[in-house]
Amino acid sequence: xxxxxxxxxxxxxxxxxxxxxxxxxxxxxxxxxxxxxxxxxxxxxxxxxxxxxxxxxxxxxxxxxxxxxxxxxxxxxxxxxxxxxxxxxxxxxxxxxxxxxxxxxxxxxxxxxxxxxxxxxxxxxxxxxxxxxxxxxxxxxxxxxxxxxxxxxxxxxxxxxxxxxxxxxxxxxxxxxxxxxxxxxxxxxxxxxxxxxxxxxxxxxxxxxxxxxxxxxxxxxxxxxxxxxxxxxxxxxxxxxxxxxxxxxxxxxxxxxxxxxxxxxxxxxxxxxxxxxxxxxxxxxxxxxxxxxxxxxxxxxxxxxxxxxxxxxxxxxxxxxxxxxxxxxxxxxxxxxxxxxxxxxxxxxxxxxxxxxxxxxxxxxxxxxxxxxxxxxxxxxxxxxxxxxxxxxxxxxxxxxxxxxxxxxxxxxxxxxxxxxxxxxxxxxxxx
Ligand code: MN
Numbered sequence: 342x343x344x345x346x347x348x349x350x351x352x353x354x355x356x357x358x359x360x361x362x363x364x365x366x367x368x369x370x371x372x373x374x375x376x377x378x379x380x381x382x383x384x385x386x387x388x389x390x391x392x393x394x395x396x397x398x399x400x401x402x403x404x405x406x407x408x409x410x411x412x413x414x415x416x417x418x419x420x421x422x423x424x425x426x427x428x429x430x431x432x433x434x435x436x437x438x439x440x441x442x443x444x445x446x447x448x449x450x451x452x453x454x455x456x457x458x459x460x461x462x463x464x465x466x467x468x469x470x471x472x473x474x475x476x477x478x479x480x481x482x483x484x485x486x487x488x489x490x491x492x493x494x495x496x497x498x499x500x501x502x503x504x505x506x507x508x509x510x511x512x513x514x515x516x517x518x519x520x521x522x523x524x525x526x527x528x529x530x531x532x533x534x535x536x537x538x539x540x541x542x543x544x545x546x547x548x549x550x551x552x553x554x555x556x557x558x559x560x561x562x563x564x565x566x567x568x569x570x571x572x573x574x575x576x577x578x579x580x581x582x583x584x585x586x587x588x589x590x591x592x593x594x595x596x597x598x599x600x601x602x603x604x605x606x607x608x609x610x611x612x613x614x615x616x617x618x619x620x621x622x623x624x625x626x627x628x629x630x631x632x633x634x635x636x637x638x639x640x641x642x643x644x645x646x647x648x649x650x651x652x653x654x655x656x657x658x659x660x661x662x663x664x665x666x667x668x669x670x671x672x673x674x675x676x677x678x679x680x681x682x683x684x685x686x687x688x689x690x691x692x693x694x695x696x697x698x699x700x701x702x703x704x705x706x707x708x709x710x711x712x713x714x715x716x717x718x719x720x721x722x723x724x725x726x727x728x729x730x731x732x733x734x735x736x737x738x739x740x741x742x743x744x745x746x747x748x749x750x751x752x753x754x755x756x757x758x759x760x761x762x763x764x765x766x767x768x769x770x771x772x773x
Contacts, residue, residue, distance in 0.1 A: 350435055351397070351600070351626060355465050360760075365449075365614040369614065369671045369677045369757070369758045369760060370388070370610060370611045370614050370758075370760040370761070371387045371388075371389070371434055371437060371438070371611070371614060371714065372387060372388050372573075372608035372609055372611070372614065372762070372763070373385065373386075373387055373414075373419060373422070373430075373465060373573070373608065373611060374386055374387070374388065374393075374462060374463075374465045374607050374608045374609065375417065375418060375419060375463040375464070375465050375466075375475070376393050376420075376457075376460040376461060376462050376463065377460060377461045377463065378393075378395065378455045378459065378460055379455075379459050379460070382417060383415065383417040383418075383461075383463045384396075384397055384398075384414065384415050384416070385397060385413070385414025385415065385416070385419050385422060385584065386414070386455075386460075387437065388457065388608055388763070389441070389454070391456060391457055391458070392454045392455060392456055392457060393454070393455050393457050393460050394441075394450075394453055394454055394455075394552060395453040395454075395455065395567045396411050396414035396415075396437070397411055397412055397415030397452035398412075398452070399411065399437070399440060399450055399453045400412050400414075400415075402440055402446060402449060402450070403433075403436040403437070403440060404439075405432075405436075405438025406429065406436075407432045407435065407437070408436070408557070410422065410425055410430070410432055410433040410436075411433055411436070411437075413425060414433075417463070417467050418463075418464070418465070418466045418467045418689070418699070419466045419635065419699070420466045420467055420697075420698045420699040421465060421698070423551060423552070423553045423554075423609075423698040423699055424553065424554060424555060424697075424698030424699075424705050425553075425554075426553055426569065427553055427554070427568075427569055427572065427611075427612060427613070430525060430553070430572060430611055430613065431613050434611065434613055434614075453567070458605045459493070462514060462515075462607040463514065463743055464512070464513075464514055465551070465575075465607070465608070465609050465623045465699075466551070466698070466699030466715075468509040468699055468701050469509060469697050469699055469700055470506070470509055470696075470697065470700045470701075471506075471507040471508060471509040471512060471603070471700070471702075471703070472504050472506055472507060472689060472700070472701070472703065473504060473505060473507045473547075473579055473595075473599070473703035473705060474502055474503065474504040474506060474547065474680070474685050474700050474702065474703060474704055474705045474739070475502075475503040475705040475706075476502060476503075476678045476679050476680045476685060476704050476705045476707075477677050477678060477679070477680070477704065477705045477706050477707040477708055477716065478498075478677065478679040479507070479677055479708040479709055479710050479714070479715075480529065480677075480705065480706040480707065480708040480715075480716060480717070480720065481493070481494060481498060481503075481679075481705075482494060482667070483504075483595050483715065483720045484719060484720065485668070487719070487723070487724045491527075498679075499625075499629050499630055499679070500630060500687040501688070502544040502636075502679075502680045502685050502689075503682055503705075503771055504685070504688075504689070504702075504705075505594045505595050505719070507579075507582040507595075507599060507600060507603070507703070508599075508600035508603075509701070510610050511600055511601060511602050511603060512603045512604075512605060512701065513602060513603070513604055513605075513610055513730060513765050513767075514604070514605065514607055515604055515605065515606050515607055515650070515763070515765045515766050515767065516573050516764075516766060516767065517604070517767060518564050518767060518768050518769075518770045519580055519601075519602045519604070519768070519769050519770065520602070520770050520771075520772065520773065521538050521539060521542055521742060521769055521770065521771060521772040522538075522539050522582050522585065522597070522598075522601040522602075522770050522772065523536060523538055523539070523544075523773070524536065524537075524538055524539055524582055524584075524585035524589075524598065524673070525585065525588055526539070526540070526584040526585055526587075526588055527588045528739055530772060536589055536652065537772075538771075538772035539583075539584055539585055539598075539772075540584055541582065541583035541584040541719075541725060541739045542580070542581075542582055542583075542739050542740040542769065543580070543581045543582075543583050543717050543718045543719050543737075543739055543740065544578050544579075544580055544581070544653065544657045544717060544718065544740070544746045544748075545577075545578060545579040545580070545705075545706040545716065545717050546578070546579055546651055546653050546671070546673075546706055546707055546708070546716030546717065546748055547576075547577040547578070547579050547703045547704050547705060547706055548574050548575070548576060548577060548647075548649070548651070548658070548675055548703075548704045548750065549574060549575045549576065549577035549605055549701050549703055549704070550571055550574055550682050550685065550686065550701070550702040550703075550704070551571070551572045551573050551574065551575065551609050551652050551699065551700075551701060552570060552571065552572065552686070552696045552697065552698060552699065552700040552701070552702065553569075553570055553571060553572030553573075553698060554569060554570050554698065555570070555695060555696050555697040555698050555700075556570065556692060556695055557695055557697055558694075558695040559693040559695075560690075560693065560695075561687070561690045561691050561692070561693060562686060562687050562690040563635075563687065564635060564636055564637065564638040564641060564683060564684065564687045565638050565640070565641075567638075567683035567684070567686045567687045568605065568612065568641070568645075568671075568683050570686055570696065571612055571682055571683070571686060572609060572611060572612065572698075573609040573610050573611040573614070573615070574609070574610055574612075574613055574682070574761050574762075575605050575606045575607075575608065575609055575610070575703075575762060575765075576605065576606035576651070576748050576750050576763075576765035577603060577604070577605050577606075577703050577704075577765070578604040578605075578748055578765055578767065579599065579603050579703055579745060580599075580601065580602050580603060580604070580605065580767075581599055581717070581719075582597075582598040582599075582601070583598070583725075585597060585598035585740065586598030586599070587744070602767075603703075604750075604765055604766070604767045605701070606762050606763045606764060606765040607763050608739070608762060608763045610752075610760065610762055614760060615647060615752060617619075617752075617754045617757040618647055618649065618752035618753070618754050618757070618760075619645070619646065619647060619648070620644060620647065620648040620676065621642065621643055621644060621646060622641070622643075622645050622646045622676075622681050623676055624641035625679075628701075632680075632684065635687065635691060636680075636684045636687060636688060638683070641681050641683045641684070642681075645681035645682070645684075646675070646676050646678065646681055647675050647676070647752070648674070648676065648752060648753070648754060649674065649675035649751065649752050650674055650675075650747070650750065650751055650752075650753070651672070651673060651674070651675060651716075651748065651750040652666035652669055652671065652672040652673075652748070652749050653669070653670045653672075653716065653746065653747070653748050654668060654669050654670065654732070654746070654747040654748075654749075655667060655668055655670055655737070655744060655745070655746055655747075656668070656729065656744070656745045656747065657733075657735055657737075657741070657743060657744050657745075658741075658742075658743030658744070659731055659733060659735060660731075660735075661743075663733065663746070665733060667745070667747055668731055668732055670718075670721060671708075671713055671714055671715050671716060671721065672713065672714065672740055673707060673708060673709035673714030673715075674707075674709060674714075675704075675707060675750070677707045677708060677709050677710075677714070678704055678705075678707065682702075682704070685704070688701065689702065689708045708720055712717060718737065718738065718739050718740065720758075722737070722738040722739070724768065725738040725739065728739075729771040733747070740769050741769070742769050742770060742771045743768065743769065744768065745766060745767065745768040745769075746766065746767065746768075746769075747764055747766040748764070748765040748766070749761065749762065749764060749765070750762045
């Protein structure tokens with residue numbers, strides 16, 4: 342990873358320095374979410390080790406702006422908190438940090454801390470709109486190669502951040518079972534399609550970008566301002582029925598193959614928490630076009646990528662029954678994105694489309710260049726042609742009922758604490 346440079350962001354710099362001075366105190370991450378304590382209503386919280394802090398519950402112990410912002414966390418969804426923008430989230434973060442590192446306030450804070458195992462987690466925000474991109478260049482090449490070996494990328498790929506509008510209503514938190522979808526599929530040698538359970542159910546390893554401050558209809562977000570509109574990120578599993586997709590996707594793109602369920606991790610890791618792990622956007626290969634000017638910003642190219650490592654694990658019903666640990670299917674870097682998260686946001690709003698606090702943008706499946714970095718079964722099994730061998734002797738081309746998929750991610754940088762994102766997991770149940 343490139344040496345982290347966050348001199349561009351003095352506020353983040355001061356935060357990181359102060360956090361480093363208390364490296365024995367596990368608060369560098371302070372991810373935002375919503376939770377209900379036993380017998381209580383959903384409200385905003387931050388995860389601290391094995392506990393969740395009720396943010397509004399400590400508001401009156403905070404100073405100035407942090408107090409006002411903390412009160413927004415008392416609502417059952419965090420849309421207003423996210424919409425307050427990154428300077429507000431930063432003020433809250435610094436206020437909480439000062440409070441949590443003040444030993445004289447420990448007894449006063451204690452009643453607002455709840456053991457995480459006693460709490461119910463909820464979606465952090467009401468997701469108004471969900472858009473999924475296709476920014477993983479290796480995924481795009483791998484999948485394109487299955488259909489067009491000589492010409493895997495379509496001519497627009499290196500100019501346009503490709504995306505489609507997904508479905509927000511079927512996004513669920515980690516831990517909610519996924520019901521195998523029924524759909525129309527047509528075998529290559531069949532005369533007509535049939536309706537029934539998908540036989541090629543897959544996962545997609547993605548990260549999700551939470552929109553913070555929105556933009557008004559008709560008002561694009563310049564690339565130099567895009568970072569101000571991104572509140573943070575979570576893990577996303579964009580479950581996909583490949584056989585349904587193959588039959589339905591032309592001419593208008595993904596539809597029922599994608600919108601039956603998407604799973605996200607419970608916590609929003611804010612951009613301030615991620616400051617130490619920001620890194621340079623990888624240089625484009627020789628001969629690739631430069632991004633068009635509306636997508637090109639020098640600062641974004643210098644530190645707009647994120648040095649995260651993501652991994653996917655599987656636990657089949659047989660592994661679970663035998664008490665065996667999940668098996669890692671792949672591990673890869675988030676820097677496999679052809680576009681930065683700022684470029685995705687700016688492109689989305691470039692036609693005047695209004696993004697709102699709590700909207701969710703998927704990166705698209707993130708695969709690295711090698712076999713051990715492939716972020717979907719479609720790629721790992723080469724379109725179902727090469728079954729994957731699991732340690733207990735089972736094989737998989739696509740997911741079977743009872744399979745559980747677990748996605749994790751973490752950020753590392755020399756001299757900084759390692760931070761995680763929580764699990765993004767779900768199990769496949771039989772079709773109705
Ligand atoms: Mn996807």
